[in-house]
Amino acid sequence: MLRRYTSLGLQNLQLENATSLLGSSSLCDIVVKGTNVAERHALIEYHPVTRSFWIRDLGKSGEYIFDMPLIQPTPEKSRRVR
Numbered sequence: 001m002l003r004r005y006t007s008l009g010l011q012n013l014q015l016e017n018a019t020s021l022l023g024s025s026s027l028c029d030i031v032v033k034g035t036n037v038a039e040r041h042a043l044i045e046y047h048p049v050t051r052s053f054w055i056r057d058l059g060k061s062g063e064y065i066f067d068m069p070l071i072q073p074t075p076e077k078s079r080r081v082r
Helices: none
Strands: 002-006 009-013 019-023 042-047 052-057
Touching: none
Parallel strands: none
Antiparallel strands: 002 009, 019 042, 042 052
């Protein structure tokens, strides 16, 4: 499950596939609108062996976890991504 905070409050998004595409395009699994969000912004992958989610940056401006740039596919342990 992915939690998203918006002006409307907290939303819980169920990740139904092993991979979920996040971006501003209506073709994405998770649509996020914003001036800094690319059409195909990031890929969230679930690895059942380690029971962990990984984030792969697909955008040009980069992803950040705790203000540190995401350089390669990274396990999301902190539960806090921006």
